[in-house]
Amino acid sequence: MTDQRIEGDLPVTDAASAAADVPADATLLVSGFGSVGYPKAVPLALAESDRDLSLTVVSGGSVGAEIDVELVEADAIARRYPYQARAPAREAANDGRMAFADRHISALGDDVQFGGLVDPDVAVVEAVAVGEDWLVPSGSVGHTPAYVDSVDSLVVEVNRAQPRSLAGFHDIYRPDLPPERDPVPLSAPGERIGGPRIEFDPAKLTAVVETDCRDEPYEFRDPTETDRAIAANLRSFLTDEVERSPLFADSVRLQFGVGSLGNALMGALADADFGDRELIYFGEVIQDGLLDLLDAGQLDSASATSLALSAAGQDRLFADAERYAEDVVLRPADVSNRPALIDRFGVVAVNSALEVDLYGHANSTHVDGSRMLNGIGGSADFTRNAALSILALPSTVGSDRSRIVPMVPHVDHTEHDVDAVVTEHGVADLRGTAPRERARLLVDRCAHPDYREQLQEYLDRAFDSDGHEPHDLDAALSWHE
Amino acid sequence: MTDQRIEGDLPVTDAASAAADVPADATLLVSGFGSVGYPKAVPLALAESDRDLSLTVVSGGSVGAEIDVELVEADAIARRYPYQARAPAREAANDGRMAFADRHISALGDDVQFGGLVDPDVAVVEAVAVGEDWLVPSGSVGHTPAYVDSVDSLVVEVNRAQPRSLAGFHDIYRPDLPPERDPVPLSAPGERIGGPRIEFDPAKLTAVVETDCRDEPYEFRDPTETDRAIAANLRSFLTDEVERSPLFADSVRLQFGVGSLGNALMGALADADFGDRELIYFGEVIQDGLLDLLDAGQLDSASATSLALSAAGQDRLFADAERYAEDVVLRPADVSNRPALIDRFGVVAVNSALEVDLYGHANSTHVDGSRMLNGIGGSADFTRNAALSILALPSTVGSDRSRIVPMVPHVDHTEHDVDAVVTEHGVADLRGTAPRERARLLVDRCAHPDYREQLQEYLDRAFDSDGHEPHDLDAALSWHE
CATH class of the missing domain: 3.40.1080.10 (Glutaconate Coenzyme A-transferase)
Structure with missing residues (x-):
């Protein structure tokens, strides 16, 4: 399949098949931050499957209903980090059904990579384009670079409802590992020190799923x-x-x-x-x-x-x-x-x-x-x-x-x-x-x-x-x- | 006066004279951290004077009895930052006689220099050696570089009881001001990126006082x-x-x-x-x-x-x-x-x-x-x-x-x-x-x-x-x- 959003001979499949390959007790690292850029089709397929799931889900920040409503209501999330902003996830955290722990956003990438927080299995991330060893995130970057680095298996949802031009916003830089960690070489807030692509080992890419679905973003009330x-x-x-x-x-x-x-x-x-x-x-x-x-x-x-x-x-x-x-x-x-x-x-x-x-x-x-x-x-x-x-x-x-x-x-x-x-x-x-x-x-x-x-x-x-x-x-x- | 610890023609005086020049309501920035390297003679002279003092005292960390016992008991400290570890200072903070506020050590230099914490007047710091535009701290560095930068008037106590060889431990580096603040160029904990001297505008140096008095340091109990x-x-x-x-x-x-x-x-x-x-x-x-x-x-x-x-x-x-x-x-x-x-x-x-x-x-x-x-x-x-x-x-x-x-x-x-x-x-x-x-x-x-x-x-x-x-x-x- 050739397409300007999917470059190369990639394992394109449907959401249900990709979901079926996710182990029932997997630790899933998902893209998404500020209620945009989260994966939609695979989480929904997981929620709709009749498997008995007990997932650990780690997002960058807040994500949409497919994860924090559908998957939660399907009782498929046993453990959730680091932030949620939807009523069903909140209720599950509060009544103890879902083991939830919040964490500073700045620390989460390190936590997942070497901090002993979780043992990562699969990353499911939304992109506006993907190739054999790279992807371009959609409306948020979040912790996707760290998550993609941490897993053996990567599922990419390429979402046609997100304009490809979102690539123009991204500046991907990966901090090194301590103790040889260099300072981030950013000398001004608006400067660019990377490119639009998150790179990965091509052996990780297990599935590419095409979607066409807008985010379910924030609603702001008028100022009071x-x-x-x-x-x-x-x-x-x-x-x-x-x-x-x-x-x-x-x-x-x-x-x-x-x-x-x-x-x-x-x-x-x-x-x-x-x-x-x-x-x-x-x-x-x-x-x-x-x-x-x-x-x-x-x-x-x-x-x-x-x-x-x-x-x-x-x-x-x-x-x-x-x-x-x-x-x-x-x-x-x-x-x-x-x-x-x-x-x-x-x-x-x-x-x-x-x-x-x-x-x-x-x-x-x-x-x-x-x-x-x-x-x-x-x-x-x-x-x-x-x-x-x-x-x-x-x-x-x-x-x-x-x-x-x-x-x-x-x-x-x-x-x-x-x-x-x-x-x-x-x-x-x-x-x-x-x-x-x-x-x-x-x-x-x-x-x-x-x-x-x-x-x-x-x-x-x-x-x-x-x-x-x-x-x-x-x-x-x-x-x- | 020539001496290997006092280089150049400096305003050497006695502690009582230096203390007399400190305004009664001055904001005093003092050296000292971990109960070592704090000034001794000038604080003691202030405590022993019969003036009605209402000082603000900012130290790097914990200091000795001359400040947190004698000055406190003389009721001379109206306001104190950011740490104290002696009973009289603790009591004065707890009964509200002394307005005390603690603060993260890492933030204090910035707080004093541009954070709106205090309006600095005089720095009184201990050194093992001093020249026209430099001093070498004694047993602690603390926030002395930031404090010396912040004041118009600098009093240096040169303490003969502290070996001059302490200079060998010091590595003085000053962070720049945001937003052009560069990362600290330290690539390993033991590396050196500065020298032993704290430099200052020579016009600031108002008094040099010679002392010969050990710190009153910590006592550690044997492990239980x-x-x-x-x-x-x-x-x-x-x-x-x-x-x-x-x-x-x-x-x-x-x-x-x-x-x-x-x-x-x-x-x-x-x-x-x-x-x-x-x-x-x-x-x-x-x-x-x-x-x-x-x-x-x-x-x-x-x-x-x-x-x-x-x-x-x-x-x-x-x-x-x-x-x-x-x-x-x-x-x-x-x-x-x-x-x-x-x-x-x-x-x-x-x-x-x-x-x-x-x-x-x-x-x-x-x-x-x-x-x-x-x-x-x-x-x-x-x-x-x-x-x-x-x-x-x-x-x-x-x-x-x-x-x-x-x-x-x-x-x-x-x-x-x-x-x-x-x-x-x-x-x-x-x-x-x-x-x-x-x-x-x-x-x-x-x-x-x-x-x-x-x-x-x-x-x-x-x-x-x-x-x-x-x-x-x-x-x-x-x-x-």
């Missing part, structure tokens, strides 16, 4: 009044900070977390006055808000591992891929999220959280300390290593719950990594503050006025005892449950 | 039976791991935390059988245990930022400094603890903790969640970025308290960063485990037998509810207080 108020506070804080610090003399390098709020905050930067500084994005996902900045000529370049766009955003990008690819680079997730690069570029990281406590610890993953939402994803990669780490979140959930709480019942980001907290009510700049000062700032500047008195009462009681971070352990978690 | 049992479990786990992972084909790069347990674990490695692999140390402190390994020819090289030796260890090193300096390098703390280097060298990090909870979160700093012990120091720099992160700790405190607890009331290291936990009872390898699996491993392998039943009861009750990390929030913190 609260989103806009948070954005205004963030903008004002950043405007002061870029004037203050020599790090931002010529440019500002930004990262935003995944989701509707992150998307709204990206978009809102269009109104920021950073003088004649270049605006550069160095994050893990490109969301619709960034396309607006690119179109307005306000963004110099953008680096990420996934085009995590809405369906409308995909249409917009696909229609003009060549132009967008001039300024947008997709990298492997162990490059996009690499601590060393986040440090070297002096990134300003803006991520959300479920809740923040009075001493600046943040919970991003576990509702009431017990129930997993999605996973830590790349939020800690950026929050820990950024030159300036900001958590931006609404002050309440619905009308009856504060997101500023006495003590978070699960910590994903410690006090040592959170520089500032922004809500619709204001900004608490926590840098250099002792814990008691931090608590007062968070109550006065960030908490919703309806909860300030209760929070202050908690503090008054806690401050009665000695302690660097005084707590009343009897009451500390009483805001949860 | 528990220490030896922990060491045996650690050795056995590491022996398997170096066989398993391709990272350790030729060498093993280790870091150990500060303290008597860390010191005992270092020493106990002498009995490990790592085949013909090179043993290399890449950490933040050189403790006595490493000298044993060096003397036995078992350690290829050691990189750190401080010679945190006991008085006997100092005598031993000072007597033979030239020989030890062949294999030992002291670096600035933003090099010794740099996340990028810990990653590139594939370090195995072994640190202690106060307690670990059933899902793998660790508390290293706050007794009962409230009372600060010392600070996070460099423990998270290594735990987060190591190829293999191990927490090693006794299973109990005294005879009536478990260090494996349902929920830690303060988190310094999250579940995402702890690969394995070692106690005198065994090893829990947490890699790839879901939280419920992790809990069972920690109870069965690491907890003291006297507490296993109570921990299991907690889990049984918690597992009654749904949740990825099921907790009974009413009881979660009941083991504390």
Whole structure:
């Protein structure tokens, strides 16, 4: 079979046959990040088979319904890493049916390759083109290069619904193995140091499956009044900070977390006055808000591992891929999220959280300390290593719950990594503050006025005892449950 | 005045005069790390003056009694960063008299230089020699290069009690400013990329004070039976791991935390059988245990930022400094603890903790969640970025308290960063485990037998509810207080 997307004499087959060759207890490494670029046909064929499967599934980041709905509902996934964002997967993790463990995105490639996380069997990855010893990923790179390196058996889904021009976005670089690991030779976020192809040993390629199926991507809600108020506070804080610090003399390098709020905050930067500084994005996902900045000529370049766009955003990008690819680079997730690069570029990281406590610890993953939402994803990669780490979140959930709480019942980001907290009510700049000062700032500047008195009462009681971070352990978690 | 330690026509003066020039509300950046290499005479003169002082004191790491006892007891420190290890400083932090904030060691140089932490005024640093535009640090490098860069006024204490031969250990390299920050060009832990001198603008040098006073360094207790049992479990786990992972084909790069347990674990490695692999140390402190390994020819090289030796260890090193300096390098703390280097060298990090909870979160700093012990120091720099992160700790405190607890009331290291936990009872390898699996491993392998039943009861009750990390929030913190 010859085709511009399948070059050479490759083992083209159908999804059911490829699925049938996957051992029932295989460890499957799948492409996909930001809900795009994940394999569709083979997972679906696995879900629809009547075999008794007990798979371990490792993705790059979040993937689509074929994996985290269909395969989960078929009870075919025994073990799942490192992130999920669909209700059935979440439920299976929370009721203990599926052994789920989340992990920093930046660490996952190493984990899979030599970290003792799993014993990899088969990689199933989506591509826009494949040859005897190479493939070109589709809408995300994620950890596909590390996964392809780790397995003996590789199944490639070539998806005609993904434009071949996506190749123009990819910049594939593979970090060496420690202890001879060289620094990633990237001197600017928008620079290119590789090519579009992921290369592999041709003996690995066991099946090529043709598909024609769009991703089921994110949906972003329109910005709310609260989103806009948070954005205004963030903008004002950043405007002061870029004037203050020599790090931002010529440019500002930004990262935003995944989701509707992150998307709204990206978009809102269009109104920021950073003088004649270049605006550069160095994050893990490109969301619709960034396309607006690119179109307005306000963004110099953008680096990420996934085009995590809405369906409308995909249409917009696909229609003009060549132009967008001039300024947008997709990298492997162990490059996009690499601590060393986040440090070297002096990134300003803006991520959300479920809740923040009075001493600046943040919970991003576990509702009431017990129930997993999605996973830590790349939020800690950026929050820990950024030159300036900001958590931006609404002050309440619905009308009856504060997101500023006495003590978070699960910590994903410690006090040592959170520089500032922004809500619709204001900004608490926590840098250099002792814990008691931090608590007062968070109550006065960030908490919703309806909860300030209760929070202050908690503090008054806690401050009665000695302690660097005084707590009343009897009451500390009483805001949860 | 001419002297081989003071070269050129320098503003030599006495400590009282130098202290008198320090503004009463100055931000003082002091040398010192691992309780060695800190300035002595000027802090003491400040403590003994009858001025009403309200200083901000930023050290590299832990310092001696002149600062954290005398100055604190004189009520002269209003604000203190980032680490303290003496009772008076601890008490002042805990009762709120002194605004203390701890911070990752790796981040502190950047924080002080451009991170908005403080507005630096005067640096007071200890040296073994000084010239018009250079100084050679004494027993630690710490953040002295960054601090000297940050201030307008520099006071140097030249300490004759510190051998001039300490110069042979130092390798001073200064990271550039983001976003043009180059990777640190270090390709092996023992390599040298700088020289012994910290350079500065000669206009900064306001005073040189001569002293002759030993450090008041660490005291290590002899290894206990528990220490030896922990060491045996650690050795056995590491022996398997170096066989398993391709990272350790030729060498093993280790870091150990500060303290008597860390010191005992270092020493106990002498009995490990790592085949013909090179043993290399890449950490933040050189403790006595490493000298044993060096003397036995078992350690290829050691990189750190401080010679945190006991008085006997100092005598031993000072007597033979030239020989030890062949294999030992002291670096600035933003090099010794740099996340990028810990990653590139594939370090195995072994640190202690106060307690670990059933899902793998660790508390290293706050007794009962409230009372600060010392600070996070460099423990998270290594735990987060190591190829293999191990927490090693006794299973109990005294005879009536478990260090494996349902929920830690303060988190310094999250579940995402702890690969394995070692106690005198065994090893829990947490890699790839879901939280419920992790809990069972920690109870069965690491907890003291006297507490296993109570921990299991907690889990049984918690597992009654749904949740990825099921907790009974009413009881979660009941083991504390």
